[in-house]
Amino acid sequence: MTDIHAKISLTGGVDFWHTPAIEDAGLPEVMLTDGPHGVRKQSAASDHVGINDSVPATCFPPAVGLASSWNAELLDAVGVALGEECRALGVGVLLGPGMNIKRNPLCGRNFEYFAEDPLVAGELASALVRGIQSQGIGTSVKHFAANNQETDRMRRDSQIDERTLREVYLRGFAKVVTSARPWTIMCSYNKVNGTYASENHFLLTEVLRGDWGFDGFVMSDWGAVHDRVKALKAGLDLEMPAHTAHEEAVRAALAAGDIDEATIEQAYARVERILRLAVASLEDAPDSFDVDGHHALARRTAEQCIVLLSNDGVLPLARETRVAVVGEFARTPRYQGAGSSRVNPTRLDNALDAITALVGHEVAFAPGFVTAPGQELAASAHDDAVAIARDADVVLAFLGLGESHESEGYDRDTCDLPAEQLALLEDILAVNANVVVVLSNGSSVLVPFADRVRAVVEGWLLGQAGGPAIADVLYGVVNPSGKITETIPHRLEDVPSFLHFPGDVSGVRYGEGLFVGYRGYDAAGTAVAFPFGHGLSYTTFGYSDLTVSSGDAGLAVALTVTNTGDRAGREVVQAYVSVPDSKVVRVPRELKGFATVTLEPGESRRVDIAVPAEELGYWSVIDHAWVVESGSYTVEVGSSSRDLRVSASAEVVGNEPVRPLTLESTVAEAMAVPGFDAALAPMMTVFGEDPDLIRMMESMPLAALVGFSGQSEDVFQPLLDELNAAQR
Numbered sequence: 001m002t003d004i005h006a007k008i009s010l011t012g013g014v015d016f017w018h019t020p021a022i023e024d025a026g027l028p029e030v031m032l033t034d035g036p037h038g039v040r041k042q043s044a045a046s047d048h049v050g051i052n053d054s055v056p057a058t059c060f061p062p063a064v065g066l067a068s069s070w071n072a073e074l075l076d077a078v079g080v081a082l083g084e085e086c087r088a089l090g091v092g093v094l095l096g097p098g099m100n101i102k103r104n105p106l107c108g109r110n111f112e113y114f115a116e117d118p119l120v121a122g123e124l125a126s127a128l129v130r131g132i133q134s135q136g137i138g139t140s141v142k143h144f145a146a147n148n149q150e151t152d153r154m155r156r157d158s159q160i161d162e163r164t165l166r167e168v169y170l171r172g173f174a175k176v177v178t179s180a181r182p183w184t185i186m187c188s189y190n191k192v193n194g195t196y197a198s199e200n201h202f203l204l205t206e207v208l209r210g211d212w213g214f215d216g217f218v219m220s221d222w223g224a225v226h227d228r229v230k231a232l233k234a235g236l237d238l239e240m241p242a243h244t245a246h247e248e249a250v251r252a253a254l255a256a257g258d259i260d261e262a263t264i265e266q267a268y269a270r271v272e273r274i275l276r277l278a279v280a281s282l283e284d285a286p287d288s289f290d291v292d293g294h295h296a297l298a299r300r301t302a303e304q305c306i307v308l309l310s311n312d313g314v315l316p317l318a319r320e321t322r323v324a325v326v327g328e329f330a331r332t333p334r335y336q337g338a339g340s341s342r343v344n345p346t347r348l349d350n351a352l353d354a355i356t357a358l359v360g361h362e363v364a365f366a367p368g369f370v371t372a373p374g375q376e377l378a379a380s381a382h383d384d385a386v387a388i389a390r391d392a393d394v395v396l397a398f399l400g401l402g403e404s405h406e407s408e409g410y411d412r413d414t415c416d417l418p419a420e421q422l423a424l425l426e427d428i429l430a431v432n433a434n435v436v437v438v439l440s441n442g443s444s445v446l447v448p449f450a451d452r453v454r455a456v457v458e459g460w461l462l463g464q465a466g467g468p469a470i471a472d473v474l475y476g477v478v479n480p481s482g483k484i485t486e487t488i489p490h491r492l493e494d495v496p497s498f499l500h501f502p503g504d505v506s507g508v509r510y511g512e513g514l515f516v517g518y519r520g521y522d523a524a525g526t527a528v529a530f531p532f533g534h535g536l537s538y539t540t541f542g543y544s545d546l547t548v549s550s551g552d553a554g555l556a557v558a559l560t561v562t563n564t565g566d567r568a569g570r571e572v573v574q575a576y577v578s579v580p581d582s583k584v585v586r587v588p589r590e591l592k593g594f595a596t597v598t599l600e601p602g603e604s605r606r607v608d609i610a611v612p613a614e615e616l617g618y619w620s621v622i623d624h625a626w627v628v629e630s631g632s633y634t635v636e637v638g639s640s641s642r643d644l645r646v647s648a649s650a651e652v653v654g655n656e657p658v659r660p661l662t663l664e665s666t667v668a669e670a671m672a673v674p675g676f677d678a679a680l681a682p683m684m685t686v687f688g689e690d691p692d693l694i695r696m697m698e699s700m701p702l703a704a705l706v707g708f709s710g711q712s713e714d715v716f717q718p719l720l721d722e723l724n725a726a727q728r
Ligand code: BGC
Pocket: 034, 047, 048, 049, 095, 142, 221, 222, 340
């Protein structure tokens, strides 16, 4: 029998990365570590901000890259490899994936998140979780919830209305929890609607366990607990890292009767059950992993993460094209983000070497500009870059953000590329119009030069094997197929959350509500540089023969996709749904399903996309529940959110509750219900026949109509009750 004091010790870590051993329960210490796109196992000094080293592990593309592949199968495979590395390194739980919504491109940690859309984020995070957990290693889906910025992240209050919270910020988490069953969830640092996430009973107990049936344990982000007693009562199970004073406070609270044993027992049982799973899979684990195989997987993955934003036909390059490569990023890649997720890669390949190998000889190269603080370049660096550009057929300009520009812990203050890079690009364009820009960045940058250069390749952060993947795309060895999961705006001021980000000490109001990312740009009709879901290929695809049928399970969407070009390629097919006659506020269209298809030239394939019924619901703040409206739903399918090729409609039978009318119901609402029109007709006569007056009356509550027509509410209420009863 494990004594309650031993059980209390399992509600917190024993050090930075381990849970304590519980000797009389025969439970050893278990290591939990970052993540998410590689294993960051520290064996010497510990930290959670990326300062000290960790043992070598494969650095896969971070979520910003992975997401652009839209390829759940691929993410599952990456997850399997991550799980294998965890086993080999003795790690029981990998701290990730992170899946907060990209609410604003300035968020310093967007590179660790998947999308501005909860469906893509939810589907892809689920795939990664499934892959990792298939190896008997736990995941910790983070940061729950509404941690959409780094500014003041440890105390800022995210103030979000109920519907937006459910439909945008919790929806992806709900998908992962219900479909992939992560072993653990990590709560965020911030407050949500006034209460720290670590003490938030609504989030940790009512929603996570009550609504979604989560059966793992909740751990804190590192240092997110302010009061372990309050946190345990709210539904947190494990505080990380160790905090002796907080542990003592739990013992004191137990003695004083401020927390009951059952609450501690419950947290202990949840943590113990999961840790035993990890212990079992670590028992007979191998002590090495397939370094070469995983590097090859990292490269295959990176190939699908690269997005060709624009191309006038200059790409793919012929090997005999005389290129000049400009920008240190080509030689010293920016391949992952800064902070707790920093992985020590097993090797690191760059694009310059890969280009050299592909063309079979040295190519002209100039670093051009500084990419990291403290870097020393010759005074002539700028001019040297312009000089090699002048002599080339095509200039490959590797631009991007340095590590210090975007990081966990702070947000960017501009969406622009550094001024010296933009100045260099201008000077290059003045001597050579044939410029291809290759970007390395963890979150959108503005691309005001996009229509003055011949192609833009968005390379995001691609992990340790991204360099050769970029070279393969530039030379057509690989046909690009990634699509962006965050809109690239023309101006920062156009971003829907612009006026409400990052808030101040009084909190951050999610004032744009449901209108996050493409939902907002589309509603306002704002022109953007590149829309959500966009990405080109070296081939072209045709869309035809869309059918949509509706049934109890939801919508069954099917269409034919044809490769109409002359090389094999992969297309990400996206299905957006709108409800034109909705009675509630709606965004113009929402992504409700997607599929990827790889086709040979001329080949056609039928593509099926299922939209489950629950995806069609909106969160009703009247019923505090998901409600599917009855009526016509439009499905538009295409190659991006603004390149919709085919559309069709279907009638959906919803589940709207019949709500009895009250004196607060409007005249229009009442007139829409059979039986009420006749009952109200006599009262309407006071306003005569004037159609404008009648229109004005439609928004009048019944109580007001009753008053104006000289009747009393006491007399009208029984009539209302009678008419309501007839509706049941
Ligand atoms: C980060 C988490 C990370 C933890 C441990 C925190 O600062 O927010 O994502 O898992 O540190 O390194």
